[in-house]
Amino acid sequence: MIEDFIHVSITSRDLERSIRFYETLGLKAIKRFGVVDEDGIARAFRLPKGRLAVAYLAASEAQGRMFIDLVQWLDPAPEGEPYAVPNNVGLNRIAFRVRDLDASVAEMKAKGIAFLTEAPQDFGPGIRCIVTTDPDGVFVQLIEGL
16 A cells, blocks of 8 residues: 655646746755656556656755656647646645745745735635646645644
8 A cells, every 4th residue: 555655746848947937936856867768658658658858856845755756748748738727626736835935925926926816815723825836837835834
């Protein structure tokens, strides 16, 4: 049975653009694979080819070992669009814990990050959050108080 979390994979249309976005949030690229051409990946996901560019991103102060497996499929090319609304069925967002939400939001706004609301929102006792989207439209939630 399951022992632990490993990663969340996010498909991007432009790997370098997405790396820059997530680094603006405070993550670091901890490993870059360049171009991977792997038939096993293709077979596992029932795709005709398995050629992709991959980078792992993690929080610099992470307490666990979980990371983002950021992928740009080269062959086959990325398809479709991310969920337009957060209540769509399936994986719809990634959430990050921050120590000081107001300071984090101010720093990110200064770096050009736009959020869905002007200010963080309260929900539950002592819990606040704000949401943005990555360059491909994936919902990214920042949470303080959990």
